[in-house]
Amino acid sequence: MHPMDFLIIAAFSLSLWASFRVKGTFTRWSQVPIHSGMTGYQAARRMLDMNGLYDVAVEAIPGTLSDHYDPIARVVRLSEPVYHHSSVSAVSVACHEVGHAIQHKVHYPMLVTRHKMFPVANFASGVAPILIIASFFFSSVPYLLGLGIILFSAAVAFQLVTLPVEFNASSRARELMLKEGFIHQEEAKGVAKVLNAAALTYVAAALISVLTLLKYIMIFNDRR
Template identity: 45%
Template sequence: MKEMFIDYSYIVYVLPAVLFAMWTSAHVNSTFRRYSTQYSMRNVTGYDAARRVLDANGLYHVRIERVNGSLTDHYDPRSNVIRLSDSVYSQTSTAAIGVAAHEAGHAIQYAQHYIPIRLRNAIIPITNLGSKLAMPLILIGLLFAGTGSSMGMLAYVGVACFGFSTLFQLFTLPTEFDASRRAIRAIETCGILSSDEIYGSKKVLTAAALTYVAALAVSLMQLLRLLNIVNRRNNN
């Protein structure tokens, strides 16, 4: 019987990070569900919270729209619109208010030209191109690595291309943490939630931030795995 092929490099490098990512995804969903039942005593909705945060920072021109789904909330800088999901837009829970204020935090970042988000946006075209070229270049480089030609260097170029996606995740991390920090500060200063209720929003935003830590970990471990594979192939 032919021995089954097992990619040990994936198990060693990537699998732990993937398992961590799966846990963070489940954790953010369970945390959001938990604090979706803790309602604001002031009866503030997600829409109200985002509007108050925006107006407090002079961003009266930023619109807020409703979008289908759960936790599909995002800020679109191209159209200057915050889109809040069904589970956030009209809900008065501390979870919904935290998420809405977080998206308003992103709008504030763009308005104030927050450096990490500008750097992240600047490398988006390179990241998109690199993601398309990375695997073809690595495969071609590995295929010709044993021929003694310089074609084997293409694999390293492919790894470098993949590295741009890791760099993108790296710039995303401070952006998300800063948006959450702005959200909590705005919730406090605008009097949206009481001091006891803010705890729920903090828990939801902390759980959400972990998903971005996990995304960076997966990308970084995949980068190290590819580099290890290319090194072993070129040294043989």
């Protein structure tokens, strides 16, 4: 056990709690009908059209909380409970994903950075663990851990850049939902709870990654 492991375990516990919370919050507010009567699909389609994104499609996909925006195909993909249902949760999640489509349209700087980082981060997240594990078996080869740390840093940086992207998408969604009458002021509380619970999962994941990176850096310095 490394001293940093205690903090990592605590962060992992936070991640588990955040995961349970987002599921519980989504379930709770999915039982609260939205006054506008719009389904997730209708809300997404209307918000896209209001922002001139007529060419962005909205598709239903299997699963729960599998919602995402695909910037390559230019498609907002909504899980079936979001796509078909009319509730605070469904409309909140749908509009959040449209927030990413709007970011794409206006070239939101952090989203552009995230897209540019993705190929490197994707490669790094696959190779870094192999190098780091190998460094403990071949401790006589010092550069393995150092190279693993460099690659892992790229993956961590990607997660950190993801945070403002997610928070900004939620902020755009809430603002437009109120402005365009998708929700009443009293429903904004539920929207905030749904979106904040989802954002917490990204925060917890980033915290785990940062602490793990610090652990490997400390081990590397101790070896030196």
